[in-house]
Amino acid sequence: MSQPFRIGIAGLGTVGTGVIKVIQKNGDLLALRAGRPIEIVCVTAQSKSKKRGVDIGGYRWIDDIPAMADVDGLDAIVEVIGGSDGPAKALIEKALKKGIHVVTANKALLAHHGQQLSQMAEDSGAGLAYEAAVAGCIPIIKAVRESFTANRISAVYGILNGTCNYILTTMRETGCAFGDVLSEAQAKGYAEADPSFDIEGIDAGHKLSLLAANAFGTVPNFGAVEMTGIKDIQPIDIAFAGELGFKIKLLGIAKFDGKQLVQTVEPCLVPGQSPLGSIEDVYNAVFVEGDFFETPLLTGRGAGEGPTASAVVADIIDLARGHKIPAFGIPAARLKVPEYIDSSNIVARYYLRLSVLDEPGVIADLSAILRDLNISIESMIQRGRDPGQPVPVVLMTHKARFADIQEACARIDKLRTSIEPPRAIRVEQDL
Numbered sequence: 001m002s003q004p005f006r007i008g009i010a011g012l013g014t015v016g017t018g019v020i021k022v023i024q025k026n027g028d029l030l031a032l033r034a035g036r037p038i039e040i041v042c043v044t045a046q047s048k049s050k051k052r053g054v055d056i057g058g059y060r061w062i063d064d065i066p067a068m069a070d071v072d073g074l075d076a077i078v079e080v081i082g083g084s085d086g087p088a089k090a091l092i093e094k095a096l097k098k099g100i101h102v103v104t105a106n107k108a109l110l111a112h113h114g115q116q117l118s119q120m121a122e123d124s125g126a127g128l129a130y131e132a133a134v135a136g137c138i139p140i141i142k143a144v145r146e147s148f149t150a151n152r153i154s155a156v157y158g159i160l161n162g163t164c165n166y167i168l169t170t171m172r173e174t175g176c177a178f179g180d181v182l183s184e185a186q187a188k189g190y191a192e193a194d195p196s197f198d199i200e201g202i203d204a205g206h207k208l209s210l211l212a213a214n215a216f217g218t219v220p221n222f223g224a225v226e227m228t229g230i231k232d233i234q235p236i237d238i239a240f241a242g243e244l245g246f247k248i249k250l251l252g253i254a255k256f257d258g259k260q261l262v263q264t265v266e267p268c269l270v271p272g273q274s275p276l277g278s279i280e281d282v283y284n285a286v287f288v289e290g291d292f293f294e295t296p297l298l299t300g301r302g303a304g305e306g307p308t309a310s311a312v313v314a315d316i317i318d319l320a321r322g323h324k325i326p327a328f329g330i331p332a333a334r335l336k337v338p339e340y341i342d343s344s345n346i347v348a349r350y351y352l353r354l355s356v357l358d359e360p361g362v363i364a365d366l367s368a369i370l371r372d373l374n375i376s377i378e379s380m381i382q383r384g385r386d387p388g389q390p391v392p393v394v395l396m397t398h399k400a401r402f403a404d405i406q407e408a409c410a411r412i413d414k415l416r417t418s419i420e421p422p423r424a425i426r427v428e429q430d431l
Protein backbone atom coordinates (compact mmCIF):
# COMPACT_ATOMS: atom_id res chain seq x y z
CA MET A 1 0.00 0.00 0.00
CA SER A 2 1.18 3.54 -0.75
CA GLN A 3 2.12 6.05 1.91
CA PRO A 4 -0.87 7.28 3.89
CA PHE A 5 -2.18 10.77 3.22
CA ARG A 6 -1.71 12.33 6.65
CA ILE A 7 -4.13 15.01 7.80
CA GLY A 8 -4.79 17.21 10.82
CA ILE A 9 -8.30 18.37 11.64
CA ALA A 10 -8.75 21.83 13.21
CA GLY A 11 -12.26 22.21 14.60
CA LEU A 12 -14.29 19.39 16.08
CA GLY A 13 -17.80 20.78 15.84
CA THR A 14 -20.56 19.71 13.46
CA VAL A 15 -18.32 19.46 10.41
CA GLY A 16 -15.09 18.32 12.08
CA THR A 17 -16.69 15.39 13.91
CA GLY A 18 -18.62 14.58 10.74
CA VAL A 19 -15.35 14.30 8.82
CA ILE A 20 -13.92 11.98 11.47
CA LYS A 21 -17.04 9.79 11.29
CA VAL A 22 -16.79 9.49 7.50
CA ILE A 23 -13.09 8.60 7.63
CA GLN A 24 -13.58 6.12 10.49
CA LYS A 25 -16.57 4.42 8.82
CA ASN A 26 -15.52 4.44 5.17
CA GLY A 27 -11.74 4.25 5.54
CA ASP A 28 -11.31 1.22 3.24
CA LEU A 29 -13.34 2.75 0.47
CA LEU A 30 -11.59 6.10 0.76
CA ALA A 31 -8.19 4.37 0.58
CA LEU A 32 -9.25 2.59 -2.59
CA ARG A 33 -10.49 5.79 -4.18
CA ALA A 34 -7.57 7.93 -3.06
CA GLY A 35 -5.02 5.25 -3.89
CA ARG A 36 -3.68 5.54 -0.35
CA PRO A 37 -5.09 5.43 3.18
CA ILE A 38 -6.34 8.68 4.72
CA GLU A 39 -4.78 8.91 8.16
CA ILE A 40 -5.91 11.40 10.79
CA VAL A 41 -2.76 12.33 12.68
CA CYS A 42 -3.83 15.21 14.91
CA VAL A 43 -6.83 17.26 15.95
CA THR A 44 -7.55 20.53 17.71
CA ALA A 45 -10.46 22.61 19.00
CA GLN A 46 -11.09 24.97 21.89
CA SER A 47 -11.83 22.41 24.58
CA LYS A 48 -9.82 19.22 24.92
CA SER A 49 -12.23 17.69 27.42
CA LYS A 50 -15.52 18.24 25.56
CA LYS A 51 -17.42 15.06 24.63
CA ARG A 52 -17.51 14.83 20.84
CA GLY A 53 -19.53 11.72 20.07
CA VAL A 54 -16.54 10.29 18.16
CA ASP A 55 -13.43 8.55 19.40
CA ILE A 56 -10.48 10.94 19.06
CA GLY A 57 -8.30 9.05 21.55
CA GLY A 58 -5.92 7.84 18.84
CA TYR A 59 -5.13 11.30 17.47
CA ARG A 60 -2.55 13.72 18.80
CA TRP A 61 -4.10 16.80 20.42
CA ILE A 62 -2.62 20.17 19.42
CA ASP A 63 -3.08 23.01 21.92
CA ASP A 64 -1.91 25.95 19.87
CA ILE A 65 -3.96 26.01 16.65
CA PRO A 66 -1.36 27.41 14.20
CA ALA A 67 1.17 24.90 15.62
CA MET A 68 -0.71 22.19 13.78
CA ALA A 69 1.17 23.31 10.67
CA ASP A 70 4.43 22.35 12.44
CA VAL A 71 3.45 18.70 12.92
CA ASP A 72 5.98 16.57 11.02
CA GLY A 73 4.89 14.94 7.80
CA LEU A 74 1.36 16.39 7.49
CA ASP A 75 0.05 16.38 3.91
CA ALA A 76 -3.09 18.42 4.56
CA ILE A 77 -4.89 20.43 7.18
CA VAL A 78 -8.66 20.41 7.35
CA GLU A 79 -9.79 23.75 8.76
CA VAL A 80 -13.35 23.58 10.09
CA ILE A 81 -13.19 26.18 12.86
CA GLY A 82 -14.78 29.06 10.94
CA GLY A 83 -14.44 32.83 11.03
CA SER A 84 -13.02 35.22 8.47
CA ASP A 85 -9.99 36.01 10.63
CA GLY A 86 -8.48 34.71 13.87
CA PRO A 87 -7.03 31.22 14.40
CA ALA A 88 -8.51 29.72 11.21
CA LYS A 89 -6.76 32.31 9.06
CA ALA A 90 -3.49 32.08 10.99
CA LEU A 91 -3.45 28.30 10.59
CA ILE A 92 -4.33 28.31 6.90
CA GLU A 93 -1.74 30.93 6.05
CA LYS A 94 0.96 29.08 7.92
CA ALA A 95 0.07 25.78 6.28
CA LEU A 96 -0.08 27.20 2.76
CA LYS A 97 3.25 29.00 3.18
CA LYS A 98 4.80 25.66 4.13
CA GLY A 99 3.26 23.90 1.12
CA ILE A 100 0.76 21.91 3.20
CA HIS A 101 -2.57 21.42 1.41
CA VAL A 102 -5.64 22.99 2.99
CA VAL A 103 -9.22 21.79 2.87
CA THR A 104 -11.73 24.16 4.42
CA ALA A 105 -15.48 24.75 4.69
CA ASN A 106 -14.89 28.37 5.66
CA LYS A 107 -16.76 30.55 3.17
CA ALA A 108 -16.34 33.71 5.27
CA LEU A 109 -12.55 33.44 5.21
CA LEU A 110 -12.38 32.77 1.47
CA ALA A 111 -14.93 35.45 0.62
CA HIS A 112 -12.73 38.01 2.39
CA HIS A 113 -9.21 36.73 1.64
CA GLY A 114 -9.68 34.30 -1.26
CA GLN A 115 -7.35 35.84 -3.80
CA GLN A 116 -4.51 36.28 -1.33
CA LEU A 117 -4.87 32.69 -0.04
CA SER A 118 -5.07 31.33 -3.57
CA GLN A 119 -1.83 33.15 -4.38
CA MET A 120 -0.13 31.71 -1.29
CA ALA A 121 -1.18 28.21 -2.30
CA GLU A 122 0.15 28.68 -5.82
CA ASP A 123 3.44 30.10 -4.56
CA SER A 124 4.15 27.08 -2.40
CA GLY A 125 2.54 24.43 -4.62
CA ALA A 126 -0.14 23.59 -2.05
CA GLY A 127 -3.75 22.86 -2.88
CA LEU A 128 -6.59 24.94 -1.45
CA ALA A 129 -9.94 23.16 -1.66
CA TYR A 130 -13.29 24.33 -0.30
CA GLU A 131 -16.16 22.45 -1.91
CA ALA A 132 -17.99 22.29 1.44
CA ALA A 133 -18.00 26.08 1.72
CA VAL A 134 -20.75 26.50 -0.87
CA ALA A 135 -24.05 24.62 -0.87
CA GLY A 136 -23.00 21.62 1.22
CA CYS A 137 -23.16 18.37 -0.67
CA ILE A 138 -23.88 20.00 -4.06
CA PRO A 139 -20.57 19.74 -5.97
CA ILE A 140 -21.02 23.22 -7.41
CA ILE A 141 -17.46 24.48 -7.02
CA LYS A 142 -16.16 21.43 -8.84
CA ALA A 143 -18.88 21.75 -11.48
CA VAL A 144 -18.14 25.40 -12.20
CA ARG A 145 -14.36 25.09 -11.93
CA GLU A 146 -13.89 21.74 -13.66
CA SER A 147 -16.98 20.64 -15.56
CA PHE A 148 -18.34 23.85 -17.12
CA THR A 149 -14.94 25.14 -18.21
CA ALA A 150 -15.79 25.11 -21.91
CA ASN A 151 -18.27 27.93 -21.39
CA ARG A 152 -18.22 31.64 -20.85
CA ILE A 153 -20.54 31.83 -17.89
CA SER A 154 -22.88 34.80 -17.79
CA ALA A 155 -24.89 34.10 -14.65
CA VAL A 156 -24.89 32.00 -11.54
CA TYR A 157 -27.75 32.14 -9.12
CA GLY A 158 -29.70 30.13 -6.66
CA ILE A 159 -30.93 29.39 -3.19
CA LEU A 160 -27.76 29.40 -1.15
CA ASN A 161 -28.96 29.41 2.44
CA GLY A 162 -30.93 26.46 3.81
CA THR A 163 -31.97 28.24 7.00
CA CYS A 164 -33.69 31.04 5.09
CA ASN A 165 -35.31 28.62 2.69
CA TYR A 166 -36.64 26.61 5.63
CA ILE A 167 -38.03 29.77 7.27
CA LEU A 168 -39.70 31.03 4.08
CA THR A 169 -41.14 27.57 3.32
CA THR A 170 -42.54 27.26 6.84
CA MET A 171 -43.95 30.80 6.83
CA ARG A 172 -45.81 29.95 3.62
CA GLU A 173 -47.08 26.61 4.88
CA THR A 174 -48.19 27.83 8.32
CA GLY A 175 -48.95 31.52 7.77
CA CYS A 176 -46.84 32.25 10.87
CA ALA A 177 -44.72 35.38 11.30
CA PHE A 178 -40.98 35.46 10.68
CA GLY A 179 -40.00 35.71 14.39
CA ASP A 180 -42.06 32.68 15.41
CA VAL A 181 -40.72 30.53 12.60
CA LEU A 182 -37.15 31.61 13.37
CA SER A 183 -37.57 30.52 17.01
CA GLU A 184 -38.86 27.16 15.87
CA ALA A 185 -35.95 26.79 13.43
CA GLN A 186 -33.52 27.54 16.26
CA ALA A 187 -35.20 24.92 18.47
CA LYS A 188 -34.83 22.35 15.68
CA GLY A 189 -31.17 23.23 15.14
CA TYR A 190 -31.77 24.66 11.65
CA ALA A 191 -30.78 28.15 12.74
CA GLU A 192 -27.89 29.31 14.93
CA ALA A 193 -28.43 30.99 18.31
CA ASP A 194 -27.10 34.10 16.54
CA PRO A 195 -28.89 33.79 13.20
CA SER A 196 -27.77 37.13 11.77
CA PHE A 197 -25.36 35.73 9.16
CA ASP A 198 -28.16 33.60 7.74
CA ILE A 199 -31.18 35.89 7.94
CA GLU A 200 -29.35 39.03 6.83
CA GLY A 201 -28.10 37.31 3.69
CA ILE A 202 -24.42 37.44 4.72
CA ASP A 203 -23.86 33.69 4.52
CA ALA A 204 -25.44 33.59 1.06
CA GLY A 205 -23.31 36.61 0.12
CA HIS A 206 -20.12 34.79 1.10
CA LYS A 207 -21.11 31.83 -1.06
CA LEU A 208 -22.20 33.99 -3.98
CA SER A 209 -18.87 35.80 -4.07
CA LEU A 210 -17.04 32.45 -4.28
CA LEU A 211 -19.35 31.14 -6.99
CA ALA A 212 -18.96 34.35 -9.00
CA ALA A 213 -15.16 34.22 -8.77
CA ASN A 214 -15.12 30.65 -10.11
CA ALA A 215 -17.75 31.27 -12.75
CA PHE A 216 -16.39 34.52 -14.16
CA GLY A 217 -12.68 34.41 -13.32
CA THR A 218 -13.07 37.57 -11.23
CA VAL A 219 -11.56 38.27 -7.82
CA PRO A 220 -13.81 37.06 -5.00
CA ASN A 221 -15.23 40.28 -3.61
CA PHE A 222 -17.70 39.93 -0.79
CA GLY A 223 -17.60 43.71 -0.30
CA ALA A 224 -19.29 44.12 -3.68
CA VAL A 225 -22.28 41.89 -2.83
CA GLU A 226 -25.45 43.83 -1.99
CA MET A 227 -27.45 41.95 0.60
CA THR A 228 -31.03 42.20 1.80
CA GLY A 229 -32.17 39.54 4.24
CA ILE A 230 -35.55 38.01 4.94
CA LYS A 231 -36.52 39.46 8.30
CA ASP A 232 -38.86 42.06 6.78
CA ILE A 233 -40.81 39.48 4.79
CA GLN A 234 -44.33 39.36 6.15
CA PRO A 235 -46.92 36.58 5.88
CA ILE A 236 -49.10 38.95 3.86
CA ASP A 237 -46.40 39.18 1.17
CA ILE A 238 -46.05 35.42 1.03
CA ALA A 239 -49.84 35.09 0.74
CA PHE A 240 -50.14 37.70 -2.05
CA ALA A 241 -47.19 36.15 -3.88
CA GLY A 242 -49.00 32.80 -3.70
CA GLU A 243 -52.18 34.29 -5.12
CA LEU A 244 -50.17 35.58 -8.03
CA GLY A 245 -48.55 32.16 -8.62
CA PHE A 246 -45.20 32.97 -6.99
CA LYS A 247 -43.15 31.95 -3.99
CA ILE A 248 -40.68 34.17 -2.16
CA LYS A 249 -37.13 32.80 -2.09
CA LEU A 250 -33.88 34.35 -0.90
CA LEU A 251 -31.79 34.32 -4.07
CA GLY A 252 -28.12 34.96 -4.62
CA ILE A 253 -27.71 36.27 -8.16
CA ALA A 254 -24.46 37.14 -9.95
CA LYS A 255 -24.47 38.33 -13.56
CA PHE A 256 -21.44 39.19 -15.64
CA ASP A 257 -21.26 40.46 -19.22
CA GLY A 258 -17.50 40.19 -19.53
CA LYS A 259 -16.99 43.66 -18.04
CA GLN A 260 -19.65 44.52 -15.54
CA LEU A 261 -20.58 42.37 -12.54
CA VAL A 262 -23.65 42.66 -10.35
CA GLN A 263 -23.96 40.51 -7.23
CA THR A 264 -27.07 40.61 -5.08
CA VAL A 265 -28.64 38.57 -2.33
CA GLU A 266 -32.29 39.46 -1.84
CA PRO A 267 -35.73 37.95 -1.44
CA CYS A 268 -37.34 37.54 -4.86
CA LEU A 269 -40.63 36.29 -6.24
CA VAL A 270 -40.08 33.21 -8.41
CA PRO A 271 -42.81 31.27 -10.21
CA GLY A 272 -44.13 28.74 -7.72
CA GLN A 273 -43.99 25.83 -10.16
CA SER A 274 -40.54 26.65 -11.58
CA PRO A 275 -37.49 24.54 -10.73
CA LEU A 276 -36.31 27.11 -8.20
CA GLY A 277 -39.81 27.61 -6.83
CA SER A 278 -39.96 23.89 -6.10
CA ILE A 279 -36.87 23.93 -3.86
CA GLU A 280 -38.22 23.85 -0.33
CA ASP A 281 -37.11 23.52 3.30
CA VAL A 282 -33.37 23.35 3.96
CA TYR A 283 -32.51 22.50 0.37
CA ASN A 284 -30.20 24.62 -1.77
CA ALA A 285 -30.15 24.87 -5.54
CA VAL A 286 -27.79 26.53 -8.00
CA PHE A 287 -28.24 27.43 -11.68
CA VAL A 288 -25.44 28.29 -14.05
CA GLU A 289 -25.85 29.96 -17.46
CA GLY A 290 -23.12 29.34 -20.02
CA ASP A 291 -22.89 30.09 -23.74
CA PHE A 292 -22.89 26.43 -24.80
CA PHE A 293 -25.24 24.74 -22.39
CA GLU A 294 -28.71 24.90 -21.02
CA THR A 295 -28.90 25.86 -17.40
CA PRO A 296 -28.42 22.81 -15.22
CA LEU A 297 -29.98 23.06 -11.78
CA LEU A 298 -27.98 21.36 -9.08
CA THR A 299 -29.81 20.77 -5.85
CA GLY A 300 -29.27 19.10 -2.49
CA ARG A 301 -28.88 19.71 1.20
CA GLY A 302 -26.82 22.82 1.75
CA ALA A 303 -25.64 22.16 5.28
CA GLY A 304 -25.55 19.71 8.15
CA GLU A 305 -23.00 17.23 9.38
CA GLY A 306 -23.28 14.53 6.73
CA PRO A 307 -23.56 16.62 3.55
CA THR A 308 -20.81 19.02 4.60
CA ALA A 309 -18.43 16.31 5.82
CA SER A 310 -19.02 14.41 2.60
CA ALA A 311 -17.86 17.42 0.57
CA VAL A 312 -14.82 17.94 2.82
CA VAL A 313 -13.74 14.31 2.46
CA ALA A 314 -14.18 14.46 -1.33
CA ASP A 315 -11.68 17.34 -1.36
CA ILE A 316 -9.28 15.31 0.81
CA ILE A 317 -9.49 12.43 -1.67
CA ASP A 318 -8.82 14.77 -4.61
CA LEU A 319 -5.67 16.07 -2.93
CA ALA A 320 -4.55 12.58 -1.90
CA ARG A 321 -4.88 11.61 -5.57
CA GLY A 322 -2.62 14.53 -6.48
CA HIS A 323 -5.45 16.47 -8.09
CA LYS A 324 -5.18 20.18 -7.43
CA ILE A 325 -6.01 23.23 -9.48
CA PRO A 326 -5.95 26.95 -8.66
CA ALA A 327 -8.49 27.80 -5.99
CA PHE A 328 -10.61 29.89 -8.36
CA GLY A 329 -9.87 27.90 -11.50
CA ILE A 330 -7.27 30.27 -12.96
CA PRO A 331 -4.04 31.66 -11.49
CA ALA A 332 -4.75 34.13 -8.69
CA ALA A 333 -2.85 36.91 -10.45
CA ARG A 334 -5.06 36.53 -13.54
CA LEU A 335 -8.36 36.99 -11.67
CA LYS A 336 -10.04 40.07 -13.17
CA VAL A 337 -11.27 43.08 -11.26
CA PRO A 338 -14.60 43.79 -12.97
CA GLU A 339 -16.62 46.97 -12.99
CA TYR A 340 -19.15 46.52 -10.19
CA ILE A 341 -22.71 47.57 -10.90
CA ASP A 342 -25.05 48.33 -8.04
CA SER A 343 -28.61 47.11 -7.77
CA SER A 344 -30.13 50.47 -8.68
CA ASN A 345 -29.34 49.59 -12.32
CA ILE A 346 -31.15 46.25 -12.23
CA VAL A 347 -34.09 46.10 -14.62
CA ALA A 348 -36.77 43.65 -13.51
CA ARG A 349 -40.42 43.33 -12.73
CA TYR A 350 -41.34 44.29 -9.19
CA TYR A 351 -44.02 43.36 -6.67
CA LEU A 352 -45.10 46.46 -4.74
CA ARG A 353 -47.26 46.19 -1.64
CA LEU A 354 -48.73 49.37 -0.30
CA SER A 355 -50.88 50.07 2.69
CA VAL A 356 -53.10 53.02 1.84
CA LEU A 357 -56.24 54.64 3.14
CA ASP A 358 -59.35 53.52 1.32
CA GLU A 359 -60.46 56.89 -0.06
CA PRO A 360 -61.33 58.29 -3.46
CA GLY A 361 -58.33 59.46 -5.51
CA VAL A 362 -55.69 57.25 -3.85
CA ILE A 363 -55.20 54.95 -6.83
CA ALA A 364 -55.03 57.99 -9.12
CA ASP A 365 -52.22 59.45 -6.95
CA LEU A 366 -50.29 56.17 -7.06
CA SER A 367 -50.76 55.86 -10.82
CA ALA A 368 -49.48 59.40 -11.35
CA ILE A 369 -46.29 58.70 -9.39
CA LEU A 370 -45.64 55.51 -11.35
CA ARG A 371 -46.43 57.21 -14.68
CA ASP A 372 -43.99 60.05 -13.92
CA LEU A 373 -41.24 57.47 -13.37
CA ASN A 374 -42.11 55.43 -16.47
CA ILE A 375 -43.20 52.43 -14.43
CA SER A 376 -46.12 50.61 -15.97
CA ILE A 377 -48.43 48.37 -14.02
CA GLU A 378 -49.13 44.87 -15.19
CA SER A 379 -51.76 43.99 -12.61
CA MET A 380 -53.22 45.21 -9.35
CA ILE A 381 -54.92 43.57 -6.38
CA GLN A 382 -56.96 45.72 -4.03
CA ARG A 383 -58.42 43.70 -1.22
CA GLY A 384 -61.46 44.61 0.83
CA ARG A 385 -63.35 47.85 1.13
CA ASP A 386 -63.06 49.75 4.36
CA PRO A 387 -63.71 53.44 3.71
CA GLY A 388 -61.27 55.68 5.54
CA GLN A 389 -59.21 52.71 6.84
CA PRO A 390 -55.87 51.25 5.59
CA VAL A 391 -56.15 48.53 2.98
CA PRO A 392 -53.40 46.63 1.19
CA VAL A 393 -52.85 47.27 -2.51
CA VAL A 394 -50.51 45.05 -4.50
CA LEU A 395 -49.09 46.15 -7.85
CA MET A 396 -47.11 43.98 -10.23
CA THR A 397 -45.05 46.18 -12.51
CA HIS A 398 -43.66 45.58 -15.95
CA LYS A 399 -39.88 45.73 -16.19
CA ALA A 400 -38.50 48.84 -14.53
CA ARG A 401 -35.19 50.11 -13.22
CA PHE A 402 -34.77 49.48 -9.51
CA ALA A 403 -33.68 53.10 -8.99
CA ASP A 404 -37.07 54.21 -10.35
CA ILE A 405 -38.90 51.70 -8.16
CA GLN A 406 -37.03 53.05 -5.12
CA GLU A 407 -37.91 56.61 -6.07
CA ALA A 408 -41.58 55.61 -6.55
CA CYS A 409 -41.61 54.01 -3.09
CA ALA A 410 -40.11 57.15 -1.57
CA ARG A 411 -42.74 59.36 -3.25
CA ILE A 412 -45.61 57.05 -2.31
CA ASP A 413 -44.39 56.97 1.28
CA LYS A 414 -44.81 60.76 1.43
CA LEU A 415 -48.50 60.61 0.45
CA ARG A 416 -50.84 61.41 3.33
CA THR A 417 -52.82 58.32 2.41
CA SER A 418 -49.83 55.93 2.65
CA ILE A 419 -49.84 54.25 6.06
CA GLU A 420 -46.71 52.05 5.88
CA PRO A 421 -43.57 52.34 3.76
CA PRO A 422 -44.20 50.49 0.47
CA ARG A 423 -42.58 47.08 0.13
CA ALA A 424 -40.83 46.32 -3.18
CA ILE A 425 -39.69 42.78 -4.05
CA ARG A 426 -37.93 41.87 -7.28
CA VAL A 427 -39.67 39.35 -9.52
CA GLU A 428 -37.40 36.84 -11.23
CA GLN A 429 -39.88 35.58 -13.79
CA ASP A 430 -37.60 33.32 -15.83
CA LEU A 431 -35.95 31.31 -13.07
Ligand SMILES: NC(=O)c1ccc[n+]([C@@H]2O[C@H](COP(=O)([O-])OP(=O)(O)OC[C@H]3O[C@@H](n4cnc5c(N)ncnc54)[C@H](OP(=O)(O)O)[C@@H]3O)[C@@H](O)[C@H]2O)c1
Pocket residue numbers: 010011012013014015016044045046047048050065079080081082083086087105106107108132133134136302303304305308
Ligand atom coordinates in the same frame (compact mmCIF):
# COMPACT_ATOMS: atom_id res chain seq x y z
N1 LIG B 1 -22.41 23.25 10.01
C1 LIG B 1 -22.63 23.24 8.70
O1 LIG B 1 -23.61 22.65 8.24
C2 LIG B 1 -21.67 23.90 7.77
C3 LIG B 1 -21.93 23.85 6.39
C4 LIG B 1 -21.03 24.43 5.48
C5 LIG B 1 -19.91 25.08 6.00
N2 LIG B 1 -19.71 25.15 7.33
C6 LIG B 1 -18.50 25.84 7.80
O2 LIG B 1 -17.68 24.92 8.51
C7 LIG B 1 -16.97 25.58 9.53
C8 LIG B 1 -17.26 24.88 10.86
O3 LIG B 1 -18.65 24.90 11.08
P1 LIG B 1 -19.31 24.00 12.24
O4 LIG B 1 -20.77 24.07 12.00
O5 LIG B 1 -18.67 22.68 12.34
O6 LIG B 1 -18.96 24.88 13.52
P2 LIG B 1 -19.07 24.45 15.03
O7 LIG B 1 -19.97 23.28 15.22
O8 LIG B 1 -19.36 25.69 15.79
O9 LIG B 1 -17.59 23.97 15.40
C9 LIG B 1 -16.51 24.84 15.43
C10 LIG B 1 -15.31 24.12 16.02
O10 LIG B 1 -14.22 25.02 16.01
C11 LIG B 1 -13.69 25.10 17.32
N3 LIG B 1 -13.28 26.47 17.58
C12 LIG B 1 -14.05 27.57 17.55
N4 LIG B 1 -13.33 28.64 17.85
C13 LIG B 1 -12.08 28.22 18.10
C14 LIG B 1 -10.89 28.84 18.48
N5 LIG B 1 -10.81 30.16 18.69
N6 LIG B 1 -9.81 28.07 18.64
C15 LIG B 1 -9.89 26.75 18.46
N7 LIG B 1 -10.97 26.08 18.08
C16 LIG B 1 -12.07 26.82 17.91
C17 LIG B 1 -14.78 24.68 18.27
O11 LIG B 1 -14.16 24.13 19.45
P3 LIG B 1 -15.01 23.52 20.67
O12 LIG B 1 -15.81 22.39 20.09
O13 LIG B 1 -13.98 23.02 21.60
O14 LIG B 1 -15.83 24.62 21.18
C18 LIG B 1 -15.52 23.65 17.44
O15 LIG B 1 -14.94 22.38 17.61
C19 LIG B 1 -17.42 27.04 9.47
O16 LIG B 1 -16.52 27.75 8.66
C20 LIG B 1 -18.77 26.96 8.78
O17 LIG B 1 -19.11 28.15 8.09
C21 LIG B 1 -20.56 24.58 8.23
